[in-house]
Amino acid sequence: MNDLWQAFFKAISLVITLDNRLLEIVFLSLRLSLSAVGIALLIALPFGAVLALTKFPGRKILVIIINVFMGLPPVVVGLFVYLLLSRSGPFGVFGLLFTPTAMIIAQVILVVPIVTAITRQVLEELHLEYDELLRSLDVPWYRKVTALVWDARFSLTTAALAGFGRAISEVGAVMIVGGNIDHLTRVMTTAIALEARKGDLVMALALGLVLLAVALGINLFAYSITETVKRRHQ
Amino acid sequence: MTKHPSILPLKVENLEYEAGGKQLIKNISSEFNQGKRYLLLGPNGAGKTLLLRLCHGLLKPKSGKVIWSSGKDANPKHHQAMVTQRPVMLRRSAYANIDYALSVRGVEKSLRPDMINAVIQRTGLTRVANKLATVLSLGEQQRLAIARAWVLKPEVLFMDEPTASLDPPATHSIEELIHEISAEGTTVIMTCHDLGQAKRLATDVLFMFRGRIKEMSSADDFFAGPQNDLAQAFLDGQLIWWKRRPEKDDVQI
């Protein structure tokens, strides 16, 4: 028990003194997950909008597939990306396996379904609400989209945060495609897994604390958004 | 707004509308002229809302035509507006709701504030201009919807039961607004099922029953004594919508 407390306090001091090794891992994690969410948004927002606002054959099936993909186990996504990028795989020639790029790809695949699904739902509901007025005003389609996206901006931000939460906290996929290589592909979650197994509780705990803080930060941000919206409604 | 060829008169020719396997609008032909206030009267379910939505282009008729007079010289959609029974409020401030309508019509940004403030004042929304539209009271929302439509200076304004579910003072203020809007040259085509209101507002009355226009006449003639026996029954308060009459009514004439 004493050992645990000691490890805990050492961990806190690592965080407070901004330990170099710790910072390296934290920054890599943030860089990868932020990139992944950025790319995922570029795909998911238009995709979700198209699903919400247009009708085409196969749309329903796509919506169902997206919902299924939301619940994909990260390890399976990791395995899938691994097979694609491995030397004998279709994209093997690019030599991306065990690089940060491979990890971003895996995270993008994990994030896109969540953001797409939420975007679709939010825009579809708002469209239903607005449609009559927008048609009455004879609003051209591109202005419809911008009006809907703008008025749904708070919900869409929450969607992005949910995506970021999934990306930064997931371990299975990045472990498989990144390989947890020191200084190169070691991120918070994979480092925690490794250090804990090695028995280096100090580093594992320190990283765990940072991850916890990040998760807390995301939730606080999301909470403050909903609070802002509520206040606007008074 | 720039000068454009008038979109009026509005002609409706042999309009039919069907939904759920039922013929809901039956062979309606009519004409609407400038400067009037048309009141569509009739019991619940007569098809008043449907007719308004067909005229405004929110619904597509099964057959028949809605013809605006401007031809290709003006986009009729840009010179008419509609206030629906439960108006859609954009999730923005009351002010921004009005601003949006103007921006969609391409009104220059620098010109908008004066127009918006003027219409906000005339509709008595000054106090709530910066409030989120979705939290306004029903009466305020109704006035905002009218302001949002009026600011466009439409030639024709459709209104679907603009005072349904409002209390008497709110109803009164809306009726005053309608008179003002009309006085500025906008042709008003609206529905209501309140005879008192129709008397106060109408220049012309269209009496509808079961998807047909049974009578169309000047308000004076109508209230003096309509030709149609159903209209007379409606005036006498005897026409109750659920009362089933033996139907010669469903036969095409």
Ligand SMILES: Nc1ncnc2c1ncn2[C@@H]1O[C@H](COP(=O)(O)OP(=O)(O)O)[C@@H](O)[C@H]1O
């Ligand atoms: N989409 C629809 N499907 C089936 N019936 C409809 C539909 N829309 C309207 N109706 C019916 O058409 C009739 C006329 O409706 P409406 O125009 O709303 O009447 P009102 O004169 O009260 O405004 C009503 O009986 C209504 O139930």
Ligand SMILES: [Mg+2]
């Ligand atoms: Mg109605």
